[in-house]
Amino acid sequence: MITITDGKMCEICNNNEAVVICNGCKKALCKECRVLDIWCYGCGHGNTMAFCKECNNDPGINIWKGIK
Secondary structure, X not given: OOEEOOOOEOOOOOOOXXXXXXXXXXXXXXXXXXXXXXXXXXXOEEEEEEEOHHHHOOOOOOOOOOOO
């Protein structure tokens, strides 16, 4: 699930205001540094997840990254 943040600076680029928290490393992320993904389950359901690029590319964190 996405966690919204307010009043923090992005912990990746340190240039923009953060909007979400990474579901992997818990760093605050701006719109440019976040990667959104949908983790599907059941019949037509899904949870929106937010990751930094490093956590998004790690199949140990983003479980759907290693599945094709």
